[in-house]
Amino acid sequence: MIALVDYGSGNLRSVYNALQTQGGDVEILDSPAHLEQADAVVLPGVGAFGDCVQQIRERGFWEPLQEWIAQDRPFLGICVGYQVLFEGSEEAPGVEGMGFFKGQVRKFRTPDLKVPQIGWNRLELTNPQHSLWGGLPQDPYVYFVHSFYPEAAESEVVTARCNYGESFAAAAARGRVGGVQFHPEKSQAVGLGILRNFMRSVGIREPAGVSQ
Secondary structure (H helix, E strand, C coil): CCCCCCCCCCCCCHHHHHHHHHCCCEEECHHHCCCCCCCCECCCCCHHHHHHHHHHHHCHHHHHHHHHCCCCCEEEEEEEHCCCCCEEEEEEEEECCCCCEEEEECCCCCCCCCEEEEEECCCCCCCCCHEEEEECCCCCCCCCCCCCHHHHCCHHHHHEEEECCCCEEEEEEECCCEEEEECHHHHHHHHHHHHHHHHHCCCCCCCCCCCC
């Protein structure tokens, strides 16, 4: 079972539908009561860093999720759900992230750059052998909606980069814990392939008939 964390994120239902189309057994959890029954966790995210952290804490997920990732159990963060894996964000000074990855979330500062970045952009796969990227095109395009991005302090955890005025860590992973700044649920065939790869990486196989 894939546990999809419900803390009020706006893209919850679209992530749920995308996982289901790939054959995932998905359960939406609005409390951590059944978290231990999951094989993997997906943390979606739309909105502000500080609000995201506050809602995760208020619903009792913060410590259980920290313990989950500390144990190197399968985890995928999406957009702000990826950003909270870092130490903090300029969007919410003084609000601590989970600190799984070293580094801060920064705001785009390139002059005359349209912010937020909304639309399609190309990934540079800095670790093309990573399990999320199996079967993807050499230069995959994915869909972004964001004004802030993680600046990873450890280059070895960055699995993909993207250029939008400046180069940033579009995806990062250590062990079985990772995240992506873009929205796979909005990235059509490439995004569905990434979600399918995540499921396969934790031993969840799609049933016959699911489109490849």
